[in-house]
Amino acid sequence: MTGAVGQYGAAGYLRCMTGIIWREGLRFLQQRGRFIAALVRPLVWLFIFAAGFRSVLGVSIIEPYETYVLYEVYITPGLVGMIQLFNGMQSSLAMVYDREMGTMRTLLVSPFPRWFLLGSKLLAGTIVSIAQVYVFLAIAWFWEVDPPLGGYLTVFPALVLSGLMLGSLGLLLSSVIRQLENFAGIMNFVIFPMFFMSSALYPLWRMKESSPLLYELCSFNPFTYAVELIRHALYMQLNLQAALVAAGCTFAFMALAVFAYNPSKGLIARRGGPGG
Amino acid sequence: MSNDTTPALHVSSVSHSYGARQALEGVSLSVGQGAFCGLLGLNGAGKTTLFSLITRLFDNTSGHVRVMGHDVRRAPKLALQNLGVVFQNRTLDPDLSVLQNMTYHAALHGIPRRQARERAVAELERAGLADRVGEAVRSLSGGQMRRVEIARALLHQPKLLLLDEPTVGLDVGARRDIISHVRALVGQGGLSVLWATHLMEEINTDDAVVVLHQGKVIETGTSQEIADRHEVGDLKEAFDAMTGLAKGKAA
Numbered sequence: 001m002t003g004a005v006g007q008y009g010a011a012g013y014l015r016c017m018t019g020i021i022w023r024e025g026l027r028f029l030q031q032r033g034r035f036i037a038a039l040v041r042p043l044v045w046l047f048i049f050a051a052g053f054r055s056v057l058g059v060s061i062i063e064p065y066e067t068y069v070l071y072e073v074y075i076t077p078g079l080v081g082m083i084q085l086f087n088g089m090q091s092s093l094a095m096v097y098d099r100e101m102g103t104m105r106t107l108l109v110s111p112f113p114r115w116f117l118l119g120s121k122l123l124a125g126t127i128v129s130i131a132q133v134y135v136f137l138a139i140a141w142f143w144e145v146d147p148p149l150g151g152y153l154t155v156f157p158a159l160v161l162s163g164l165m166l167g168s169l170g171l172l173l174s175s176v177i178r179q180l181e182n183f184a185g186i187m188n189f190v191i192f193p194m195f196f197m198s199s200a201l202y203p204l205w206r207m208k209e210s211s212p213l214l215y216e217l218c219s220f221n222p223f224t225y226a227v228e229l230i231r232h233a234l235y236m237q238l239n240l241q242a243a244l245v246a247a248g249c250t251f252a253f254m255a256l257a258v259f260a261y262n263p264s265k266g267l268i269a270r271r272g273g274p275g276g
Numbered sequence: 277m278s279n280d281t282t283p284a285l286h287v288s289s290v291s292h293s294y295g296a297r298q299a300l301e302g303v304s305l306s307v308g309q310g311a312f313c314g315l316l317g318l319n320g321a322g323k324t325t326l327f328s329l330i331t332r333l334f335d336n337t338s339g340h341v342r343v344m345g346h347d348v349r350r351a352p353k354l355a356l357q358n359l360g361v362v363f364q365n366r367t368l369d370p371d372l373s374v375l376q377n378m379t380y381h382a383a384l385h386g387i388p389r390r391q392a393r394e395r396a397v398a399e400l401e402r403a404g405l406a407d408r409v410g411e412a413v414r415s416l417s418g419g420q421m422r423r424v425e426i427a428r429a430l431l432h433q434p435k436l437l438l439l440d441e442p443t444v445g446l447d448v449g450a451r452r453d454i455i456s457h458v459r460a461l462v463g464q465g466g467l468s469v470l471w472a473t474h475l476m477e478e479i480n481t482d483d484a485v486v487v488l489h490q491g492k493v494i495e496t497g498t499s500q501e502i503a504d505r506h507e508v509g510d511l512k513e514a515f516d517a518m519t520g521l522a523k524g525k526a527a
Contacts, residue, residue: 005387005395006357006432012386019383023372030371106367109331110384111356117384263335 024124077231078200087129092170126163158233162226168253175260284468290339317488360429419450
C-alpha cells in the first residue's frame with residue numbers, strides 16, 4: 001500500500017538521476033545570460049589577455065608539447081579549468097540559492113539516499129560544464145588552438161574527473177555558506193587564488209624562479225592538477241599523478257560534503273536551522 | 277508494519293536544540309489516518325523545526341518520529357515515500373513549466389516518465405489547474421502556485437501531507453480556496469493532513485488541534501474541547517489565554 005506509484009529500485013535510482021540531470025540542463029538552457037557569461041569569460045582571456053602577453057611570456061618546450069607553443073595554446077587548458085571552476089562554484093551558489101528558496105529541500109525529501117541525490121546533482125553540474133568546455137574548444141580551434149583531433153576525445157574523461165572535483169568542492173562550500181551575497185567572497189577567496197596559484201597561466205617552474213614559497217603553494221593547489229590533467233589529456237597523454245590527485249580530492253571533498261549534509265552529524269542541524 | 281490503526285504521523289518526546297537554544301522540548305503528537313490536524317503556534321513556536329525533523333532535513337536527537345509506522349531515522353526511505361510536503365517558502369522552479377516541475381518531482385520518486393505525466397495531469401485536474409499544464413510557473417498567481425505545490429506533493433500518492441503555513445502571503449479568497457481544497461482532499465479518503473498555521477480562522481471547531489508554544493505542546497484536543505476546557509468562547513480566546521497574549525493586550 002505504501003508509496004503507491006513511486007519506484008525505488010534500481011530503475012528508480014536511474015530515473016531519479018536522469019531527472020536531476022534533465023532539470024539542470026533545462027535550467028542552464030533557459031538561463032541564456034549564464035551560458036553567454038560562461039563563454040565570454042574564457043574567450044576574453046584567450047582573445048585579449050593571451051594576445052597581449054604572447055610576447056612577454058615565452059614558454060619553453062614542456063610536456064606535453066613537442067615544440068614551442070603560442071601562449072594561447074598554453075593557457076587554453078587553464079581556461080578550460082576556469083570554466084569548470086566557475087561552473088562548480090556557480091552550482092554551489094545555486095545550491096545556496098536553492099536551499100534558501102526551498103528547492104534544495106524538495107530534493108532532500110526524496111526517499112533516495114542523500115549521498116545519491118547530492119552525487120546526482122554533482123554529476124548534472126559536471127555535464128553542464130563539459131558542454132560549455134566543448135563549445136569553448138570549438139571556438140578556440142579557430143584561434144589556432146588546435147590540439148590533435150583525438151585529443152578532443154581523450155580530454156573527455158579528464159573533464160569528467162576535473163568537473164567532479166571542482167563541483168564537489170563547490171558542493172562542500174555550499175554546505176558552509178549561508179548567504180546569497182557570498183559569491184563575491186567565493187570569487188575573492190576561492191576562485192582567484194585557485195586560478196592564479198596554479199599552472200593555468202604560467203608553468204610552475206616560472207613561479208619557482210620568482211618565489212619558492214608560492215611554488216610550494218601552487219603544488220598543493222588541486223586546481224593545478226586539474227589543469228595539468230586536462231592539458232595532457234588534450235594532447236592524448238595521461239598525467240597519472242594529476243589524475244590520482246584529482247580523484248583523491250574529489251573523494252575527500254565529496255565525503256566532507258555528504259558529511260555536512262548528513263541529517264544527524266551535519267552542519268545544517270547544528271548551526272541553527274529555519275525559524276518559525 | 278502499518279495497519280488501519282497505525283497513526284499516519286506519530287511524534288513522541290522529540291526535543292531539538294540549535295546549540296544552546298532549545299527549539300523543541302518533549303514534543304509528542306499523533307495524526308490518525310484520514311484525519312486533518314491543525315498545528316497551531318505563533319511564529320518561532322517551533323513549527324518549522326518540527327517539520328524539518330519530520331521531513332528529515334536533520335534528525336531528532338531524542339524521541340521518535342514515525343510516518344505510517346516507519347521511523348524517520350531508521351527507515352527514512354519508507355517514511356519519506358509516505359510523505360508529501362508543502363514548504364512555507366515557494367519551492368517551484370519559476371523558469372520551468374508546471375508540468376516540468378511535476379515530472380521533476382516524479383523523477384525524485386523514480387516514477388516512469390509516462391506514468392509521471394499521467395499522474396501529473398490527474399493531480400493538476402484535481403487541483404483545478406488542468407489548463408495550465410504547459411505554462412511557466414512564473415505566470416501563475418500565488419494561490420495557483422500553492423495549488424500546484426499541493427498537486428506536486430500528492431504526485432507519488434503519499435499517505436500523509438504536511439503543509440507549513442501554506443496560506444502565508446495569499447489574499448483572503450485564495451486562502452479560503454486552498455483550505456477548502458485540502459479539506460476536500462481529506463474528505464476523499466485516505467489522506468492525512470498536518471496543517472501548521474498561526475491563523476485561528478483556518479481551524480474548524482471539530483478539527484483536532486495541537487498547540488505548540490515556545491517549543492512545547494501546551495494543549496491538544498478538538499478546537500471546541502480546548503475552548504471548553506478554558507471556559508472561553510472559542511479557540512482564539514483559549515489560545516490567547518494559554519500563551520499570555522490576552523495579558524499582553526490588557527497591559
